[in-house]
Amino acid sequence: MYYTPADWQDNVYRRGVFVMYGKLFSACLQGIHGVMVEVETDLSNGLPMVSIIGLPDSAIRESVERVRSAIKNCGFTFPSQRVTINLAPADLRKEGSAFDLAIAMGILATSDQIIFPGQEKMLLIGELALDGALRPVPGVLSMVDAARQHGLTSVILPAENAMEAALVEGVRIYGIKHMNELFVELNHNHSTPSRTETGVEVFTMGVPGQPPMIVKKVTQAASLQSVAAAHSTDAELSEHTVISEDSKDSKAAQIESMETPEAIGTAQNDEHSGNMSPVESVQAQSNQNDSAIELPGPLKKSDPRKLVHLEPLLLSRQHIRELRQSAPATHEDYADVFGQQHVKRALMIAASGMHNILLLGPPGTGKTMLIKRLPTILPPLTEEEALEVTKILSVAGRFKDSTAGLVSTRPFRSPHHSITVPGLIGGSSIPKPGEVSLAHQGILFLDELPEFPRSVLEVLRQPLEDHEVHISRARAVFTFPANFLLAGSMNPCPCGYLGSHHPVHHCTCSDAQIARYRAKISGPLLDRIDLQIEVPRPSERDWQQSERFQPDGYDSASMRDIVHRTHERQLKRYAGIGIQWNSQLSGRWLREHTHLAADANLLLEAAFEQLGMSMRARDRVLKLARTIADLEEKNQIEAVHIAEAIQYRQLDRKKTGG
Amino acid sequence: MNKSDLSVNADSLCVAHSDRSEHTDERQDDRKLKGRIAEDTAAYYLDQQGYQVMTRNWRCRSGELDIIAAVDGIIVIVEVRSRSGITHGTAAESVDWRKQRQIRETAEVYAYATHQYNQRFRYDVITIQMNSAYQVVELEHIIEAFR
Numbered sequence: 001m002y003y004t005p006a007d008w009q010d011n012v013y014r015r016g017v018f019v020m021y022g023k024l025f026s027a028c029l030q031g032i033h034g035v036m037v038e039v040e041t042d043l044s045n046g047l048p049m050v051s052i053i054g055l056p057d058s059a060i061r062e063s064v065e066r067v068r069s070a071i072k073n074c075g076f077t078f079p080s081q082r083v084t085i086n087l088a089p090a091d092l093r094k095e096g097s098a099f100d101l102a103i104a105m106g107i108l109a110t111s112d113q114i115i116f117p118g119q120e121k122m123l124l125i126g127e128l129a130l131d132g133a134l135r136p137v138p139g140v141l142s143m144v145d146a147a148r149q150h151g152l153t154s155v156i157l158p159a160e161n162a163m164e165a166a167l168v169e170g171v172r173i174y175g176i177k178h179m180n181e182l183f184v185e186l187n188h189n190h191s192t193p194s195r196t197e198t199g200v201e202v203f204t205m206g207v208p209g210q211p212p213m214i215v216k217k218v219t220q221a222a223s224l225q226s227v228a229a230a231h232s233t234d235a236e237l238s239e240h241t242v243i244s245e246d247s248k249d250s251k252a253a254q255i256e257s258m259e260t261p262e263a264i265g266t267a268q269n270d271e272h273s274g275n276m277s278p279v280e281s282v283q284a285q286s287n288q289n290d291s292a293i294e295l296p297g298p299l300k301k302s303d304p305r306k307l308v309h310l311e312p313l314l315l316s317r318q319h320i321r322e323l324r325q326s327a328p329a330t331h332e333d334y335a336d337v338f339g340q341q342h343v344k345r346a347l348m349i350a351a352s353g354m355h356n357i358l359l360l361g362p363p364g365t366g367k368t369m370l371i372k373r374l375p376t377i378l379p380p381l382t383e384e385e386a387l388e389v390t391k392i393l394s395v396a397g398r399f400k401d402s403t404a405g406l407v408s409t410r411p412f413r414s415p416h417h418s419i420t421v422p423g424l425i426g427g428s429s430i431p432k433p434g435e436v437s438l439a440h441q442g443i444l445f446l447d448e449l450p451e452f453p454r455s456v457l458e459v460l461r462q463p464l465e466d467h468e469v470h471i472s473r474a475r476a477v478f479t480f481p482a483n484f485l486l487a488g489s490m491n492p493c494p495c496g497y498l499g500s501h502h503p504v505h506h507c508t509c510s511d512a513q514i515a516r517y518r519a520k521i522s523g524p525l526l527d528r529i530d531l532q533i534e535v536p537r538p539s540e541r542d543w544q545q546s547e548r549f550q551p552d553g554y555d556s557a558s559m560r561d562i563v564h565r566t567h568e569r570q571l572k573r574y575a576g577i578g579i580q581w582n583s584q585l586s587g588r589w590l591r592e593h594t595h596l597a598a599d600a601n602l603l604l605e606a607a608f609e610q611l612g613m614s615m616r617a618r619d620r621v622l623k624l625a626r627t628i629a630d631l632e633e634k635n636q637i638e639a640v641h642i643a644e645a646i647q648y649r650q651l652d653r654k655k656t657g658g
Numbered sequence: 659m660n661k662s663d664l665s666v667n668a669d670s671l672c673v674a675h676s677d678r679s680e681h682t683d684e685r686q687d688d689r690k691l692k693g694r695i696a697e698d699t700a701a702y703y704l705d706q707q708g709y710q711v712m713t714r715n716w717r718c719r720s721g722e723l724d725i726i727a728a729v730d731g732i733i734v735i736v737e738v739r740s741r742s743g744i745t746h747g748t749a750a751e752s753v754d755w756r757k758q759r760q761i762r763e764t765a766e767v768y769a770y771a772t773h774q775y776n777q778r779f780r781y782d783v784i785t786i787q788m789n790s791a792y793q794v795v796e797l798e799h800i801i802e803a804f805r
Binding site: 044045046047048049050080081205207208210211213214215216217218219 | 699702703706732762765766769775776777778779780781793794795796797798799800801802805
């Protein structure tokens with residue numbers, strides 16, 4: 001049971017005890033998803049203390065101190081009572097500083113210092129500074145999305161997060177820089193007694209049998225005594241009741257004029273307006289027209305409360321559109337890379353079906369350059385994917401530029417090879433998404449693959465199959481999506497020149513060295529990489545061609561066209577079964593969608609036997625062949641497609657060939 | 659708060675300790691005297707300010723509350739501190755976190771012992787500056803010094 005401003009008086013004094021209870025909504029993060037949290041505030045008499053319950057972490061426990069200072073510095077009083085704050089659901093561990101605003105507003109509303117219309121449809125998130133300013137928090141997108149699904153219509157949050165929250169459609173966004181922006185005085189000619197007086201009163205006082213002494217009276221909390229008096233004795237209380245009785249209807253009407261009907265149109269208010277006398281209705285009507293914030297009647301003289309007035313703070317869709325900027329275009333293009341047509345084709349296949357790729361070659365042949373241009377040919381993110389990718393970035397605290405809207409380009413992550421296991425798959429005691437999740441729906445590029453610690457590379461095996469990461473902690477299991485294209489590059493041997501036919505450098509590595517180097521990438525990992533491509537040193541012919549700038553048809557624009565077409569073929573074929581890429585095929589869907597021509601089937605079986613391929617490798621060859629066939633716009637997989645797919649597994653063959 | 663609950667011990671308001679008595683342990687006695695003067699002055703001041711002093715030196719096993727007063731329906735627990743020089747830091751500084759905790763705990767016992775469960779409480783600190791002749795020079799009243 002909690003009281004809304006319109007009927008607070010009915011609940012506030014029951015069985016001789018004050019019922020001081022308020023409930024607001026906030027949210028916290030669980031993995032990459034937002035979870036709604038009810039912030040309940042209860043004030044009761046007794047020794048002053050504040051307790052926060054509902055499994056809060058230390059950032060939330062400390063929130064009391066921030067809230068205390070913020071409330072004081074906004075000209076309110078922190079109630080000197082027993083304050084209990086409950087974060088429901090009570091069995092969920094909460095973390096982060098996003099509850100500050102909800103706790104502060106809950107205390108202010110419950111101690112009856114503010115009137116907060118529409119609080120039951122409002123999400124409040126934000127960290128408070130000691131002066132009442134709001135600091136941005138991570139993961140706003142997920143929280144606002146959760147609020148929308150929960151049926152809330154409005155969100156109050158830090159101005160820095162407003163654009164990010166605005167990415168969720170159908171929710172009214174109120175971005176504020178300071179908590180004070182929320183409040184307006186209920187009436188302007190109300191003299192605020194000792195509200196700003198937090199100073200020292202100095203006077204002298206005579207003491208019997210002593211010389212007069214200097215007295216310094218230090219008042220910490222403003223208007224403490226007046227607030228206390230209003231709630232203390234029976235006589236004063238009944239007086240208060242009378243005032244509110246008079247003003248109740250007009251207040252209800254007032255609230256209606258503040259908020260749009262769907263936000264506040266509750267049964268209580270209708271009831272009250274039903275009881276209104278004609279005069280009051282007219283008053284309310286005129287109020288509605290003026291949309292003035294002055295209240296008529298006895299409230300004017302006595303009500304020191306402030307009203308939460310949100311309309312001027314609304315972030316309009318018009319304004320959002322104006323603020324939106326288009327993301328800057330990249331200047332990288334495959335036309336910059338000369339020659340290497342077979343690698344470009346392989347990259348095109350990889351991008352079309354999200355197949356993992358490994359480039360193998362001597363130093364300086366353009367492996368890194370080729371992979372860095374992979375994002376330029378990837379199909380754009382769908383709306384749903386964009387929301388998911390943006391949520392992950394937001395949770396990781398990496399979504400800084402929210403003015404550009406949802407992330408529209410596929411992520412490209414290239415972590416340094418000194419990365420640790422938690423850094424790659426996500427970790428810490430309260431897990432944060434790792435590089436594999438940040439690369440979700442995009443590319444994870446591991447440059448110089450053998451330089452990564454083997455233990456780090458091996459953790460990739462599970463996300464490469466399942467397309468998500470489960471991180472178990474004592475408190476909970478967190479699941480982060482991790483559907484990425486793994487792109488790697490490596491040298492053929494430690495010195496880098498094995499089999500390069502380089503005029504000056506010759507490979508100086510011993511067989512044992514080469515074996516050790518190759519062994520860093522385990523068989524199971526290599527098994528999951530569909531395209532293993534050698535990138536040779538460009539020949540003299542390539543070089544001459546490049547000097548004449550002869551187009552070879554492998555520039556980003558034309559490659560992108562082919563990739564998009566191929567991707568659309570897949571989308572059309574897999575519509576309704578929840579996959580998008582050939583690489584995601586498995587089991588029944590794989591058998592169903594890979595029609596092999598007779599000779600293709602023979603070829604595959606022969607390769608399976610002779611090369612000693614694993615079952616997984618066979619399935620992967622099938623999927624890759626499916627993409628190659630799609631690239632050629634063929635419905636049936638032919639022998640050439642299978643042959644091309646098999647020849648891309650070069651390292652596999654080398655290993656089996658001895 | 660019922661007014662009849664509040665009784666002021668009028669005797670305690672008189673500040674009658676202006677002479678220094680000779681005693682074997684003079685330092686110990688001086689400290690007691692100083693504290694007594696400070697508390698008497700504080701109680702007198704509170705009375706003058708419209709507070710109703712209910713109890714003085716309420717003791718229990720967890721500690722002592724110097725003055726318990728009532729104003730506007732709030733029970734005010736007052737800790738009185740005095741100093742005569744400035745060499746040992748200010749008196750207000752000496753009410754550190756541990757002392758605050760002790761006062762809170764004692765106040766809890768007090769509230770329980772006197773069956774005042776549903777009252778509002780407030781903790782004030784009064785610091786008193788004395789000169790060498792044990793005369794009060796300055797009184798500082800910090801309202802709601804801690805919670």
